[in-house]
Amino acid sequence: xxxxxxxxxxxxxxxxxxxxxxMKQIDPDVCAAYPITPSTAIMEEFSGYYADGQVSTELIAxxxxxxxxxxxxxxxxxxxxxxxxxSSQGLALMWEMLYVASGLRLPIVMAVVNRAxxxxxxxxxxxxxxxxxxxxxxxxxxxxxxxxAYDNLFQAVRIAEDKRVLTPVMVCMDGFITSHAIENLTxxxxxxxxxxxxxxxxxxxxxxxxxxxxxxxxxxxDAYMDIKHQQSKAIAASKDVVLEVAKExxxxxxxxxxxxxxxxxxxxxxxxxxxxxxxxxxxxAVDELRSKGKKxxxxxxxxxxxxxxxxxxxxxxxxxxxxxxxxxxxxxxxxGPLFTDIRASLYDAxxxxxxxxxxxxxxGRDYTAEDAIGVYExxxxxxxxxxxxxxxxxxxxx
Amino acid sequence: MTKKNITFAGIxxxxxxxxxxxxxxxRKLRPTLDKDKCIDCLxxxxxxxxxxxxxxxxxxxxxxxxxxxGCGICAMECPDKVKAITMEEEEK
Ligand code: SF4
Ligand code: SF4
Numbered sequence: 498x499x500x501x502x503x504x505x506x507x508x509x510x511x512x513x514x515x516x517x518x519x520m521k522q523i524d525p526d527v528c529a530a531y532p533i534t535p536s537t538a539i540m541e542e543f544s545g546y547y548a549d550g551q552v553s554t555e556l557i558a559x560x561x562x563x564x565x566x567x568x569x570x571x572x573x574x575x576x577x578x579x580x581x582x583x584s585s586q587g588l589a590l591m592w593e594m595l596y597v598a599s600g601l602r603l604p605i606v607m608a609v610v611n612r613a614x615x616x617x618x619x620x621x622x623x624x625x626x627x628x629x630x631x632x633x634x635x636x637x638x639x640x641x642x643x644x645x646a647y648d649n650l651f652q653a654v655r656i657a658e659d660k661r662v663l664t665p666v667m668v669c670m671d672g673f674i675t676s677h678a679i680e681n682l683t684x685x686x687x688x689x690x691x692x693x694x695x696x697x698x699x700x701x702x703x704x705x706x707x708x709x710x711x712x713x714x715x716x717x718x719d720a721y722m723d724i725k726h727q728q729s730k731a732i733a734a735s736k737d738v739v740l741e742v743a744k745e746x747x748x749x750x751x752x753x754x755x756x757x758x759x760x761x762x763x764x765x766x767x768x769x770x771x772x773x774x775x776x777x778x779x780x781x782a783v784d785e786l787r788s789k790g791k792k793x794x795x796x797x798x799x800x801x802x803x804x805x806x807x808x809x810x811x812x813x814x815x816x817x818x819x820x821x822x823x824x825x826x827x828x829x830x831x832x833g834p835l836f837t838d839i840r841a842s843l844y845d846a847x848x849x850x851x852x853x854x855x856x857x858x859x860x861g862r863d864y865t866a867e868d869a870i871g872v873y874e875x876x877x878x879x880x881x882x883x884x885x886x887x888x889x890x891x892x893x894x895x
Numbered sequence: 896m897t898k899k900n901i902t903f904a905g906i907x908x909x910x911x912x913x914x915x916x917x918x919x920x921x922r923k924l925r926p927t928l929d930k931d932k933c934i935d936c937l938x939x940x941x942x943x944x945x946x947x948x949x950x951x952x953x954x955x956x957x958x959x960x961x962x963x964x965g966c967g968i969c970a971m972e973c974p975d976k977v978k979a980i981t982m983e984e985e986e987k
Binding site for chain 2: 600601602663700701708709710711712713714715716720723724727728
């Protein structure tokens with residue numbers, strides 16, 4: 498194993514500042530963005546770096562997020578390393594272009610600061626924005642805290658640009674909870690960032706006039722499905738690349754990442770599955786219940802798209818009862834998006850655990866360690882009685 | 896169905912490929928030019944969405960019927976005082 502380097506500089510930064518700083522260190526060729534709460538500060542601070550001549554990026558101020566993603570697509574197809582950031586309605590407005598970016602296999606990296614979708618209008622955290630985009634062909638990484646968001650951004654560049662992947666990546670973190678809270682994190686030196694991400698070698702370039710190409714041409718029933726099949730295989734295979742990149746990241750910088758994080762899960766009888774910052778809150782509850790001898794555990798998916806269903810099944814199959822906490826409702830009368838995925842993954846388990854769903858934290862509603870303890874207590878009741886009273890429900894509501 | 900050779904992301908390794916896709920078969924109405932009326936203002940050439948107006952030495956000389964879809968924009972945009980283009984039913 499290589500010696501661990503670049504772990505010396507500990508600073509306090511908000512999630513947005515850490516992302517802006519990571520973008521400065523990555524120094525992408527092109528950045529096109531439109532500000533939206535709570536991700537605004539990312540572009541505000543990045544444009545400061547731009548104004549001060551600290552990046553060589555071409556910064557494109559556009560009139561909407563639809564244009565932002567369109568400009569990113571054009572620049573990426575021209576062979577540039579491209580980044581952007583958005584939230585909520587901004588991501589929704591990018592909708593049709595998200596599919597164009599992934600279908601053209603453009604390795605764009607986007608920070609998504611999770612925020613609720615209208616209506617009713619709300620600026621606070623939930624995952625309805627990125628969950629809606631979960632099947633747009635983008636890889637999605639979810640970050641628990643500022644350090645993870647910072648580290649994930651560099652890994653996202655490597656994953657997206659890997660020749661086996663060539664697929665855009667969203668790095669998600671919780672709006673306000675992570676984007677606006679100052680946390681300690683360890684920065685990586687500029688030179689080490691450069692060395693880790695390497696030079697961008699585009700798969701194709703519209704600016705290569707010696708070798709002209711046509712990108713995004715009309716394809717009919719004899720070709721469309723085959724191109725989608727290529728894309729489907731590439732995103733499924735990206736799981737291995739995510740692990741490879743995480744391993745190299747750990748060797749260089751000492752912080753370990755995987756497809757998911759498990760917390761005191763090995764011998765747990767009951768388990769909570771939850772994404773992002775709420776996992777940190779849940780860990781407090783796990784420790785408290787463990788101190789009373791209760792066998793509780795946690796699973797926090799990091800890679801949500803592609804969905805590592807086999808690994809998740811392996812990690813959860815020994816549990817008796819599981820509650821999946823979704824910070825977004827699928828409005829399908831069944832359960833949230835994470836719930837349906839986790840439950841489907843466990844279908845192949847030799848002894849299927851009971852899997853229930855609670856929707857929580859919509860529009861920034863608080864989620865506390867007491868809430869988490871309540872969920873574990875409910876799971877123990879399910880195990881004791883063998884009965885599920887409510888399969889899916891809103892946490893704390895009748 | 897016979898499959899084509901599928902390239903990465905469906906990229907075609909040459910430019911200007913729209914030229915090869917003949918859209919003239921979509922046409923129901925055919926533009927016809929009365930050259931005696933035409934003043935060579937080239938508004939039709941500017942406005943045609945399919946680049947199907949042929950201009951030689953600065954003069955409007957006719958239509959590329961392999962690509963003209965028969966939308967009638969050229970006839971509409973040709974100046975009112977002139978109206979040198981009329982749209983006629985294609986023969987069945
Ligand atoms: S009918 Fe339409 S497509 Fe044909 S030449 Fe006129 S403007 Fe162009
Ligand atoms: S718009 Fe009419 S007058 Fe002008 S060039 Fe075309 S056909 Fe001639």
